[in-house]
Amino acid sequence: MSERVDQLFNGGVKIIQSDAVFSFSLDAVLLADFAHVTKKTRLVDLCAGNGAVGLFLSRHTQQRVDLVEIQEKLADMAQRSVILNELTNQVVVDNFDLKEAPQRLGADFADVVTCNPPYFADHPDSVKNPNPHYAIARHELMTTLNQVLNVSSRLLKTNGHLYMVHRPERLDEIMAALQANRFAVKKLRFIYPKVGREANMVLIDAIKDGRPNGVRILPPLTVYTDDNQYQPEVQQILYGSERS
Amino acid sequence: MSERVDQLFNGGVKIIQSDAVFSFSLDAVLLADFAHVTKKTRLVDLCAGNGAVGLFLSRHTQQRVDLVEIQEKLADMAQRSVILNELTNQVVVDNFDLKEAPQRLGADFADVVTCNPPYFADHPDSVKNPNPHYAIARHELMTTLNQVLNVSSRLLKTNGHLYMVHRPERLDEIMAALQANRFAVKKLRFIYPKVGREANMVLIDAIKDGRPNGVRILPPLTVYTDDNQYQPEVQQILYGSERS
Numbered sequence: 001m002s003e004r005v006d007q008l009f010n011g012g013v014k015i016i017q018s019d020a021v022f023s024f025s026l027d028a029v030l031l032a033d034f035a036h037v038t039k040k041t042r043l044v045d046l047c048a049g050n051g052a053v054g055l056f057l058s059r060h061t062q063q064r065v066d067l068v069e070i071q072e073k074l075a076d077m078a079q080r081s082v083i084l085n086e087l088t089n090q091v092v093v094d095n096f097d098l099k100e101a102p103q104r105l106g107a108d109f110a111d112v113v114t115c116n117p118p119y120f121a122d123h124p125d126s127v128k129n130p131n132p133h134y135a136i137a138r139h140e141l142m143t144t145l146n147q148v149l150n151v152s153s154r155l156l157k158t159n160g161h162l163y164m165v166h167r168p169e170r171l172d173e174i175m176a177a178l179q180a181n182r183f184a185v186k187k188l189r190f191i192y193p194k195v196g197r198e199a200n201m202v203l204i205d206a207i208k209d210g211r212p213n214g215v216r217i218l219p220p221l222t223v224y225t226d227d228n229q230y231q232p233e234v235q236q237i238l239y240g241s242e243r244s
Numbered sequence: 245m246s247e248r249v250d251q252l253f254n255g256g257v258k259i260i261q262s263d264a265v266f267s268f269s270l271d272a273v274l275l276a277d278f279a280h281v282t283k284k285t286r287l288v289d290l291c292a293g294n295g296a297v298g299l300f301l302s303r304h305t306q307q308r309v310d311l312v313e314i315q316e317k318l319a320d321m322a323q324r325s326v327i328l329n330e331l332t333n334q335v336v337v338d339n340f341d342l343k344e345a346p347q348r349l350g351a352d353f354a355d356v357v358t359c360n361p362p363y364f365a366d367h368p369d370s371v372k373n374p375n376p377h378y379a380i381a382r383h384e385l386m387t388t389l390n391q392v393l394n395v396s397s398r399l400l401k402t403n404g405h406l407y408m409v410h411r412p413e414r415l416d417e418i419m420a421a422l423q424a425n426r427f428a429v430k431k432l433r434f435i436y437p438k439v440g441r442e443a444n445m446v447l448i449d450a451i452k453d454g455r456p457n458g459v460r461i462l463p464p465l466t467v468y469t470d471d472n473q474y475q476p477e478v479q480q481i482l483y484g485s486e487r488s
Contacts, residue, residue, distance in 0.1 A: 172422075176423060185415070215413050215415040217446070
């Protein structure tokens, strides 16, 4: 199994990666950049994968960070990244099904939940990646959108924030499921691959028990220039100076 | 009462306007541009005001167009614009409450419903325009979002399209009310006043009895340049050549 260590931004956190199992993508980097985390933020990252989102954000809080990941190989990679970054006193890898998280971690305690969930519903006729690690990360084989939101809502304090990245085509289902799980949408940011193209990602900031009818649509974020270079804002997010 | 005749785009339709009563705005122009209307489209425009949206779109269909407007003065202006444009054989002004539309016009017959509704809920403590014509056009004094969507759904055929312009802060309520009234969101386009600012308008294309989870987020539309000129795409919509 060929692994590598990738180091991107946010104060030099190193992430152990393996294309044979799972690699974090731009989605994770944008989600970590979008989430608002302060020194006092108690954070849980669901569908943590190799831990990229939670590890990036751990540098912004002094509180404990939980990385919940059901796949043993990915949880093991995340745990080794925690050790590599000398974060064993702060970051805990929880290798269990996220539906057990409220029972095992507690209820109404988190300030922030982040999640880069599987994007695609498990339709019987949908084509899935033959690599089971990728299939589980991409398709709702082990969890569902509604379960992710239900667990997030139970973990969060009142007025706690859920930050999630997802696919815009499911926005109708996402908005309905958020409402059904006591969330009010606070901010949406749509990510466009290039100028003139339709959005292929959406960043969502939702508040548990928040007020409805206060949706803010942030300026669009376009990823690539016409000649396939990262746009300046994305370059800044990927390689820029450390955030305050 | 000082009236004027404004002529913008779309084959030279002339619109009688009066700032003392109501003037159509960029919202109406963008909505008319966003709506897909062909020669065979049977169209109803709700909350028609002085008729701008329906009159603009009447040039693209050979079928009857209904303009439903509750305010007598605005319906009268719309009727005079219909005469001015020699469209009395095609465009009908319906000066009644939109909730009567299914009973008076019929059910399940429209291919397209367009609507530029009042944007603001009628909160007891909200500041309203002292001009009652503007107050009714802006606040939900005579109708509500849910009523607009309920009536639209009843007027439309299966797979008919509702095109609506609204404010993004109510997107959560809009999405829930669309679903409750048998609509599936097909396309959203967010309108930004300038680069780097949050969206202040959203164009919505929803299909009666359509399939969920197929939301498309169109490229963003920015209205003004940094020095307060219309962006090229908006100039094209406002003053450009006639659409096919």
